[in-house]
Amino acid sequence: xxxxxxxxxxLILRAARGEKTERAPVWIMRQAGRYLPEFRKEREKYDFxxxxxxxxLATLITLQPINRYDGLLDAAIIFSDILVVPQxxxxxxxxxxxxxxHFPSPLETPADIDAKLNKKVDVYKELGxxxxxxxxxxxxxxxxxPLIGFIGAPWTLMAYMIEGGGSNNLxxxxxxxxxxxxxxxxxxxxxxxxxDFKTFSLPYISQIADSVKKQCRDDGIIPVPMTIFCxxxxxxxxxxxxxxYDTISLDWTIDPTYAKNxxxxxxxxxxxxxxxxxxxxxxxxxxxxxxxxxxxxxYEKYIVNLGHGILPTVDPEATRVFLETVxxxxxxxxKD
Ligand code: CP3
Numbered sequence: 001x002x003x004x005x006x007x008x009x010x011l012i013l014r015a016a017r018g019e020k021t022e023r024a025p026v027w028i029m030r031q032a033g034r035y036l037p038e039f040r041k042e043r044e045k046y047d048f049x050x051x052x053x054x055x056x057l058a059t060l061i062t063l064q065p066i067n068r069y070d071g072l073l074d075a076a077i078i079f080s081d082i083l084v085v086p087q088x089x090x091x092x093x094x095x096x097x098x099x100x101x102h103f104p105s106p107l108e109t110p111a112d113i114d115a116k117l118n119k120k121v122d123v124y125k126e127l128g129x130x131x132x133x134x135x136x137x138x139x140x141x142x143x144x145x146p147l148i149g150f151i152g153a154p155w156t157l158m159a160y161m162i163e164g165g166g167s168n169n170l171x172x173x174x175x176x177x178x179x180x181x182x183x184x185x186x187x188x189x190x191x192x193x194x195x196d197f198k199t200f201s202l203p204y205i206s207q208i209a210d211s212v213k214k215q216c217r218d219d220g221i222i223p224v225p226m227t228i229f230c231x232x233x234x235x236x237x238x239x240x241x242x243x244x245y246d247t248i249s250l251d252w253t254i255d256p257t258y259a260k261n262x263x264x265x266x267x268x269x270x271x272x273x274x275x276x277x278x279x280x281x282x283x284x285x286x287x288x289x290x291x292x293x294x295x296x297x298x299y300e301k302y303i304v305n306l307g308h309g310i311l312p313t314v315d316p317e318a319t320r321v322f323l324e325t326v327x328x329x330x331x332x333x334x335k336d
Contacts, residue, residue: 002135005143012074013146015303016225016246016268023330024298025074026323027148029229029249030309031065032079036316038064048095049087052080058133059140066144068316072323075145078134082152086161088126090118099165106164106172110180153230154204155192158184190232190251197236202243205230209244227270231308234258241266252307256295269296272307273322278314282321289325298333 007013011025033039039061042051051057061079083093083101094102107116124131138147152160159173167173170191177184177200184200192201209226216223228240229249240248241263250259250271259269277288289304296302304326310319 002139004138005141007146008143009074009145012303013225015301016227018246018268018301020300021298023327023334024293024296024302024304026304026326026330027073027075027077028065028306028310028319028322029077031073031077032061033310034312035310035314035319036064036068038068043097048081049084049093052084052133053129055129055133055136058129059137062133062137062147063140066141069320069323072320072327073145075148076137076141077148077150078130078137080130080133080150082150082157083160084127084130085152085157088118088121088123089161090116091161101160101165103161103164107162110176153201153208153228155201159191190230192233194235197233198239201230202236202239205240206243213244225268229270237262247303249305250307254307256292260296265301268301268303270303270305272305275306275308275311275314278306278310278318278322282318285318285321286325286329289322290329293326293329293333298330304330 011021011023012027015021015025034043042057042061046054046057051061058079062076066073066076081095081101086103087093091106092104094104096102105116107113134147134149141147158176159167159170162173162176163170164172174191177196205228209228212226213223225246226244227247227249228245230236230240231251232253233240234254237248237254237259245267247268247270248259248263250256250269252272252274254272256269256272263269273288273292277285280288293302293304296304
């Protein structure tokens with residue numbers, strides 16, 4: 001067993017477990033990314049998936065925002081991508097600069113599942129670099145903040161594997177759902193109708209929460225808090241709060257009061273400032289953060305974040321204003 005340094009800041013874990021916090025913790029989706037000049041500098045030297053596959057580089061980049069915003073972020077998130085899973089299954093995935101992911105040979109019909117995917121994946125062989133990057137990052141963090149890990153939900157991964165990249169309407173992936181429903185292994189969110197979400201996504205994300213928590217217990221580990229982010233699936237909030245996740249991440253289209261009413265304190269809520277608000281200038285950022293914190297409440301069951309990933313052209317100093325305001329307003333509101 002590796003001995004990891006004890007945590008100096010466990011605010012986010014306490015918030016996820018529903019315990020009271022002296023201020024609402026904060027992290028940012030895609031916090032280690034292209035809006036940071038230090039990230040772009042590394043990206044000039046290395047291909048995206050080379051960084052993911054090289055634990056030293058993944059560690060270096062995961063720590064970039066933690067170092068730059070020293071003391072302002074309450075969690076690190078491991079630098080990787082959800083598309084390492086389709087790679088482990090045998091598909092080629094390229095990351096095209098300024099365009100996004102590209103699969104040169106996506107799944108076209110159910111026969112491709114046998115033809116193109118490895119059925120028996122040796123996870124340690126194919127994804128061992130992820131485990132190594134996580135271990136190295138945890139050691140390098142020296143207990144400053146907890147480390148978040150992540151995985152793509154099944155429907156999202158399936159959609160990429162069939163579409164072969166980003167898509168406006170997911171017509172190919174949906175053709176599969178509706179034409180070959182028995183072929184579907186698992187699923188995802190906001191592009192599905194509420195009925196299809198219940199059929200193709202909810203059962204599988206529910207199964208994932210159950211099996212991860214069971215595995216933790218079987219291994220003698222206190223189950224780690226788990227977050228679900230189903231962008232666009234406001235209609236599924238109630239069901240999502242009942243399937244074993246500790247935290248639900250919200251996009252910016254969801255009203256905080258609505259989310260609190262529907263989830264009835266069963267889960268911690270995370271989110272949800274519009275990422276474009278970071279273009280709005282310091283005053284707009286400050287007043288939006290205040291309104292958001294007042295609406296969610298800062299002393300329990302709330303983790304501050306954006307409603308989706310930070311955009312590549314955001315000024316890192318605007319991000320600092322966001323983080324500083326979260327701290328100052330969070331402390332101020334907790335005094336009342
Ligand atoms: O949040 C973090 O800092 C951790 C790293 C992280 C990345 N991707 C790095 C990344 C995480 C958690 C992801 C998750 C991810 N990846 C999701 C789910 C969350 C979401 O955004 O909805 C999805 C759908 C992907 C797939 C993916 N990866 C897309 C669609 C793209 C292109 C779009 C874009 O933002 O450019 C990526 C590329 C990607 N993943 C980049 C980063 C830093 C930029 C790639 C580059 O450097 O060229």
